[in-house]
Amino acid sequence: MKVFHCDHCGQLVFFENTVCLNCGHVLAYLPDLGDISALEQIEGGLWKSQPRDGQERTWRLCLNYSQQNVCNWAVAEDDPNSLCVSCRLTRVIPNLSPPGSKLAWQRLETAKRRLIFTLLDMHLPLTDKNNSPEHGVAFEFLADGDRGGQPVLSGHENGVITINIAEADDAERERRRSDLQEPYRTLIGHFRHEIGHYYWDRLIQDTDQFDGFRSLFGDERADYAQALAVHYANGAPGDWQTRFISAYASSHPWEDWAETWAHYLHMADALQMAFYSGVSLRPKDQAEPTVSQKTLKEGDAGSFDRMIEAWFPLTYIINNFNRGLGVPDGYPFVLSTSVIAKLRFVHDLIAAAREDQNKLSSTSIPPA
Ligand SMILES: [Zn+2]
Ligand SMILES: [Zn+2]
Ligand SMILES: [Zn+2]
Numbered sequence: 001m002k003v004f005h006c007d008h009c010g011q012l013v014f015f016e017n018t019v020c021l022n023c024g025h026v027l028a029y030l031p032d033l034g035d036i037s038a039l040e041q042i043e044g045g046l047w048k049s050q051p052r053d054g055q056e057r058t059w060r061l062c063l064n065y066s067q068q069n070v071c072n073w074a075v076a077e078d079d080p081n082s083l084c085v086s087c088r089l090t091r092v093i094p095n096l097s098p099p100g101s102k103l104a105w106q107r108l109e110t111a112k113r114r115l116i117f118t119l120l121d122m123h124l125p126l127t128d129k130n131n132s133p134e135h136g137v138a139f140e141f142l143a144d145g146d147r148g149g150q151p152v153l154s155g156h157e158n159g160v161i162t163i164n165i166a167e168a169d170d171a172e173r174e175r176r177r178s179d180l181q182e183p184y185r186t187l188i189g190h191f192r193h194e195i196g197h198y199y200w201d202r203l204i205q206d207t208d209q210f211d212g213f214r215s216l217f218g219d220e221r222a223d224y225a226q227a228l229a230v231h232y233a234n235g236a237p238g239d240w241q242t243r244f245i246s247a248y249a250s251s252h253p254w255e256d257w258a259e260t261w262a263h264y265l266h267m268a269d270a271l272q273m274a275f276y277s278g279v280s281l282r283p284k285d286q287a288e289p290t291v292s293q294k295t296l297k298e299g300d301a302g303s304f305d306r307m308i309e310a311w312f313p314l315t316y317i318i319n320n321f322n323r324g325l326g327v328p329d330g331y332p333f334v335l336s337t338s339v340i341a342k343l344r345f346v347h348d349l350i351a352a353a354r355e356d357q358n359k360l361s362s363t364s365i366p367p368a
Contacts (some may be wrong), residue, residue, distance in 0.1 A: 001114065001269050003276040007050040008038035015117070016110055018065075018072045028061060028074035029113070031085050031120065039074070046077060062087055070106040073113065086116040089128055092140035094165045101143065104168035108141050111187035115195060118265055121272075123354040125202060129159055137198050141165050154190060156197035156258075163190055182246070183332035189262055196261030200254065203349055216342050217260075218253040227252040245339050260339070264346040267311055274314050275300050281313045291317070304347040308340060 004013050011022035013036055020027055025038035030049060037049035039059065045066075047059045057076070062084035064071035073084035081088055087109065094101045094108075119126050129136030140162045142152040152164040166172045167190055177185035204213050214220070231251035240250045249259035273279075275296035283290035291313040298306035315331040322330045335343070 001117065001273050001276075002034075003273070004036040006036070006038050015114065016072060018069075028059065028065065028072055029117075030057075030059065030074050031116075032076055033057075034121065047074065049074075064109065068102075068105075070102075070109045071113070085120075086113045088130070089116070089137060089139055090141065091129065091138040092142060094141045094143060095146065098143070100169065101165060104165040105141060107168040107187060108163060108165065111191055112139065114188055114269070115191040115265075118269055119195070122268070122350055123357045124199065124350065125353065125357055135159070135202065137161065137195070139163065154194065156194045159198055159201070161191075161194040161198065163194070180248075182248070184246075189266070192262035192265040193258045196258035197254065199261065199353075200257050203353055204257075209349060212345060213257070214253075216338075216345055217256045220253040220257075222252060224252055224254065228255075241334060242336050243338050245333065245335070245342075256342070260342045261346055263333070263339075264343050264350070267307065267343070270314060270318065271296060271299055271307055271310060274310070279314070279317065281317060302351055304344050307347070308343075311335075 001015060004015060004017075005011060006013050006020040006023060006025060006027065008025045009020060009023035011020055013020060013027060015029065015036070017027050017036070019025070020038055023038070025040070026047070027036055028039055028047070028049075029036050033049075033052065037052075039047040039049055042048050042058070045060060047061065049057050049059060059074035059077060060066075060082070062071045062073045062075055063082040064084070064087045065073065071084060071087050073086060075081060075084050090109070090112070094105045096102050096105065116126070125135075127136040129138035137159045138161070140160060142162060143165050144151045146152060152162065154163050154167065156162075167176075167187060173185055173187075204210065228251055231248070236244070236247035236250040240247055244250045244256060244259070245263050246259050249256040274291065275293070278293060279291060279296070280293055281291045291310040295306045295310040299310050315333075318331050319329040322328065
């Protein structure tokens with residue numbers, strides 16, 4: 001995530017803010033520009049953003065912003081869709097009658113927008129299932145009982161990501177985390193995990209990445225249902241920490257992949273924030289690992305070695321801030337050598353996908 005400012009008065013603002021608390025302007029995230037802007041209302045339900053490069057642009061607020069208050073993104077005036085690029089990917093919203101479900105929906109969309117920001121920022125292919133039934137992605141937010149009395153399992157199938165809205169209830173999610181003895185369970189973590197399954201389909205299945213994948217993660221043809229049943233019955237192997245990022249990752253190569261992918265997105269997001277915030281750690285001597293603007297900048301430009309170099313000191317900072325505030329460690333993980341090799345595979349795959357996307361978009365622009 002990046003650092004944002006109100007472009008009317010310069011006040012620091014969060015990605016989620018809808019109003020600048022300093023100058024009072026309505027704020028919206030403009031996905032086309034990758035930035036937050038202060039808006040001024042003009043006629044016909046339209047809004048004008050602050051001029052950029054001498055250009056003024058006109059927007060509508062996403063329908064989920066203007067009517068539901070669960071979004072803060074804008075839609076370019078000439079885009080026929082009434083929903084923003086994030087909200088339009090949700091094809092089933094929760095039933096809003098039960099108390100608390102509107103709040104759950106808002107929390108889900110808020111976490112999802114952070115995911116979509118990262119995917120767009122990484123130039124990963126992201127297709128709407130409405131436009132591309134075969135390769136697209138769609139989200140469904142369901143409660144237990146919505147589908148004929150059955151419990152709703154969060155998961156991914158053929159581009160459809162289902163999230164049980166109970167996960168948006170802090171007490172319920174914490175209960176599940178504690179029951180499953182997980183050190184970390186968050187909404188954004190769920191989104192990053194499930195989208196990992198989607199990108200496995202898009203970036204590994206039917207590509208020449210299979211051999212590389214199997215040599216690191218194992219053979220995904222192992223019976224999935226049986227592997228999960230064994231995992232829930234027996235738990236993870238005693239030495240899982242030397243090979244996997246989480247206990248759950250040890251259940252099946254697909255889950256190892258999704259857990260590793262999610263972890264890579266956690267890292268990329270936090271490192272980007274550290275870079276844009278100007279974070280650095282004072283080293284005791286030159287040989288000590290440190291997080292510096294130089295390593296962060298090189299990591300942001302795509303060097304996995306620089307990312308890893310900056311990562312350990314950054315997590316030291318994160319966890320020490322949390323300990324000082326009396327809350328649990330924000331980063332309760334240990335990276336083994338074999339997990340680092342898997343993360344490098346994810347990094348290289350994303351870099352290659354970005355290159356392909358950039359080639360595609362540069363060839364689709366007609367010559368001047
Ligand atoms: Zn302002
Ligand atoms: Zn929206
Ligand atoms: Zn999974």
